[in-house]
Amino acid sequence: MMALEQDTTPTVTMSPSNINYSVHAEPSGSASSAVSPSMEDSRPDPQQAIRAQISILHGSLRPVTLKFEDVTYSIKLSSADSSISNWFSSSHPTLTRTVLNGVTGIVRPGELLAMLGPSGSGKTTLLTALGGRLPGKFSGSITYNGHPFSSSMKRKTGFVTQDDVLYPHLTVIETLTYAALLRLPSSLSRESKIEQAEMIITELGLLRCRNGVVGGGPLFRGISGGERKRVSIGLEMLVNPSLLLLDEPTSGLDSTTAQRMVETLRRVARGGRTVVTTIHQPSSRLYRLFDKLVVLCDGWPIYSGSAGRAMEYFGSIGYVPAFNFVSPADFLLDLASGITSDSKQEDHHELHGRSEQHDDSNSTKQSIISSYRKNLYPVLKAEIQKNYQGQIHALKTSLTNNESRWMTTWWEQFKVLLKRGLKERRHESYSGLRIFQVISVSVLSGLLWWHSDTERIQDQVGLLFFFSIFWGFFPLFNAIFAFPQERPMLTRERASSMYRLSSYYFARTAGDLPMELILPTAFVTITYWMGGLKPCPLTFLLTLLVILYNVLVAQGLGLALGAILKDAKQATTLASVTMLVFLLASGYYIQHIPAFIAWLKYFSFSHYCYKLLIGVQYTGNEYYECGVKMKCRVSDFSGIKFLGIDNLGYDVAALTIMLVGYRLLAYAALRINH
Numbered sequence: 001m002m003a004l005e006q007d008t009t010p011t012v013t014m015s016p017s018n019i020n021y022s023v024h025a026e027p028s029g030s031a032s033s034a035v036s037p038s039m040e041d042s043r044p045d046p047q048q049a050i051r052a053q054i055s056i057l058h059g060s061l062r063p064v065t066l067k068f069e070d071v072t073y074s075i076k077l078s079s080a081d082s083s084i085s086n087w088f089s090s091s092h093p094t095l096t097r098t099v100l101n102g103v104t105g106i107v108r109p110g111e112l113l114a115m116l117g118p119s120g121s122g123k124t125t126l127l128t129a130l131g132g133r134l135p136g137k138f139s140g141s142i143t144y145n146g147h148p149f150s151s152s153m154k155r156k157t158g159f160v161t162q163d164d165v166l167y168p169h170l171t172v173i174e175t176l177t178y179a180a181l182l183r184l185p186s187s188l189s190r191e192s193k194i195e196q197a198e199m200i201i202t203e204l205g206l207l208r209c210r211n212g213v214v215g216g217g218p219l220f221r222g223i224s225g226g227e228r229k230r231v232s233i234g235l236e237m238l239v240n241p242s243l244l245l246l247d248e249p250t251s252g253l254d255s256t257t258a259q260r261m262v263e264t265l266r267r268v269a270r271g272g273r274t275v276v277t278t279i280h281q282p283s284s285r286l287y288r289l290f291d292k293l294v295v296l297c298d299g300w301p302i303y304s305g306s307a308g309r310a311m312e313y314f315g316s317i318g319y320v321p322a323f324n325f326v327s328p329a330d331f332l333l334d335l336a337s338g339i340t341s342d343s344k345q346e347d348h349h350e351l352h353g354r355s356e357q358h359d360d361s362n363s364t365k366q367s368i369i370s371s372y373r374k375n376l377y378p379v380l381k382a383e384i385q386k387n388y389q390g391q392i393h394a395l396k397t398s399l400t401n402n403e404s405r406w407m408t409t410w411w412e413q414f415k416v417l418l419k420r421g422l423k424e425r426r427h428e429s430y431s432g433l434r435i436f437q438v439i440s441v442s443v444l445s446g447l448l449w450w451h452s453d454t455e456r457i458q459d460q461v462g463l464l465f466f467f468s469i470f471w472g473f474f475p476l477f478n479a480i481f482a483f484p485q486e487r488p489m490l491t492r493e494r495a496s497s498m499y500r501l502s503s504y505y506f507a508r509t510a511g512d513l514p515m516e517l518i519l520p521t522a523f524v525t526i527t528y529w530m531g532g533l534k535p536c537p538l539t540f541l542l543t544l545l546v547i548l549y550n551v552l553v554a555q556g557l558g559l560a561l562g563a564i565l566k567d568a569k570q571a572t573t574l575a576s577v578t579m580l581v582f583l584l585a586s587g588y589y590i591q592h593i594p595a596f597i598a599w600l601k602y603f604s605f606s607h608y609c610y611k612l613l614i615g616v617q618y619t620g621n622e623y624y625e626c627g628v629k630m631k632c633r634v635s636d637f638s639g640i641k642f643l644g645i646d647n648l649g650y651d652v653a654a655l656t657i658m659l660v661g662y663r664l665l666a667y668a669a670l671r672i673n674h
């Protein structure tokens, strides 16, 4: 797969007169490509677009020149003193920290830019800013072909984060195929999209693990870290991005795999794309593959320009490596940390101790930062300010064509997401443990309530209450985890405009329905008949319907709590308190709740469910044995009398309001949080 690695120079030719551009990337004989859409017609030929989409690794359709000038970014830190007295004082100062300090640079199509710097120097922050994902405002400017970040640019940008956020239970081919079905335009056939995913697998050397599950975390091992990283890159490559941003793509990889990874990135860049990557400790071999370099030191730039000239520049301002064989990257990282020469420093520190070491490194940093401002910055500024009007005009046309935000229709997105969700959660939904849990509880309760006829009305009422509580707790706690578990994936996919939130929401909730409904059906069927409830098919059916309705309401509340709180732990805590209140207020345990708190029952879906179950099971003129040879009306039984079994329509209406309300709340919370 790496056979294409050669020194290939992209040529981007533009002239305002003929407004044509062509990107020639000729990595090797067979893979050569030339994409030259005419800019006179802003609407690309669909066939041509499709062909170009299919040959994704061969050429970018819309080259992007990325310029960033004086990018400065500060973060607010929470006040160190959070004592109670401070909460009431409005005058305590807000601490801020400048993470980026006037970083400037330019990277053109076909170039691979690497960001170097010690840990915490601001590489990820700068990359996030370049990807238009920085929360809050920064000063300075970042432009893409002369324009600010737009939703059109968002779709042409691939962003690979440091942590691989992937669905752990899908295989490599499933992961890429579902992404292709969601991210590639409807104009491509399903087969072409699948072909595209296969092509990515071949191009990124993933054939060996094609059918392996992705995995994640120490408890669920899947493919290797390097393979997972390549899957993440493949996901972004699917859309043939014009701008590809990668955060530490080589972290955790051995040097050979890291070398291959960067070679691949270089090849991707040579296809006319703009590639920017942060990198830790590149070897000399790796370093040679970069075209451009930005070196950061505590958020300040100390170098920005050609990678090949970095050593020459630092030599010219008096910093040279102590030994000839020192890797350029090691030397630059040492410099960015304020360390000038290993041997000199060691001798010096032995003599003068730690505080002087600190002073020395600070003065070195000051010196290289001011050299950058004096020597490099003006040259860089002049280069960036050069008149690129011709290019901008030509490229602008390609970037502003009339595109809708979504690649596929709502229905297509729903279908793919539903299928993907079912695959990803098949182990969970159809887990033997869950089935065992429900069946064993149903059999056990059937035995405990064995043939409890109307003569033991207290027991029967208890069984109906148990139905309403068990089928409140169980779906509620299952649903709570739905959104918090998928949050990282949802954030990543939404950031690349992969699908609408509504299609995700409906697919996610619909996917859980079969199992959410099958299990209570099995439970009620077993327990109802074993427990000796009214042997009437209609009553049984109505009981089942009430339980299923209750399940849907409880599931809605669980989804809403998970979506609002985002954290599953907090959501489960709140859910257990809520369910406890619902259980106590539902009218089974306490019949004389004080008036000032009796309103609580109106918020309890278990109360409505319990009332409906009683109403379905008994009619007002039924009798039960209430003493020796004494018959009493069921409606006079204290538990039922207090509850009241009239006006059941109101209870159905209350449950319906909750059913819709909780689900709307869950959707609104998701929308706000994503």
Ligand SMILES: Nc1ncnc2c1ncn2[C@@H]1O[C@H](COP(=O)(O)OP(=O)(O)OP(=O)(O)O)[C@@H](O)[C@H]1O
Residues within 6 Å of the ligand: 075, 099, 117, 118, 119, 120, 121, 122, 123, 124, 125, 126
């Ligand atoms: N949201 C935030 N809250 C607090 N500190 C932040 C935040 N974002 C960034 N920082 C701080 O800004 C600095 C730069 O962070 P950044 O992640 O960009 O560094 P980095 O060079 O990518 O580091 P590494 O190589 O370790 O990933 C760090 O000191 C980090 O703690």
